[in-house]
Amino acid sequence: MFLVAKTKDGISDNFNSFNVEEFNLHSSKITIVTDGFLSELITEPDGFSVIEFPHFSVNNREIIFSKFKYNTQNDSFTVFNSMISGRSIYYYNNLKDGFFCSTNISLLRSAGVPIKENTYVLPEFYVFRHIMVPNTLFKDIYQLPYGYQLKLITADRIENSNS
DSSP states (O other), rough: OOEEESSSSSSSSGOOOOOOOEEEEESSSEEEEOSSOOOEEEEETTTTEEOOOOOOOOOOHHHHHHHHEEEEETEEEEEEEEETTTEEEEEETTTTTTTEEEEEHHHHHHTTTTOOGGGHHHHHHHHSSEEEEOOOTTTOOOOEEEEEEEEEEEEEEEEEEEO
């Protein structure tokens, strides 16, 4: 599991029992939290990536369940959720708080994301016992469909595409 957050001040103090890295950008900080077991931070020539892989994988880059990539050249983020991952990737974007992306709702809560009930989707949940992606039971928190990638180009522009 992992969490990636782009905030003004950084949130590394909120996490004690995880591997935490923090990078300074021009006007913000990126905080990366990994468990060191199923996820890993990889430094690349044009930025960095956080990948999540199955535990049984011999080479961590052989099978990738999910990937978060930051490109320093165009200052953009890309989040990818593979078709075989079986795990949800949740994201929250707010101009005031920042951008947060995680495979775990409790990590979002620890990062300071407000977790509130999304009453708008309750009728859908009660009738179908399921909520269609990208909506979740949490207000302003969305999930990335399997096989899709999300590109965050600026703080107010998100592109969601099928890859």
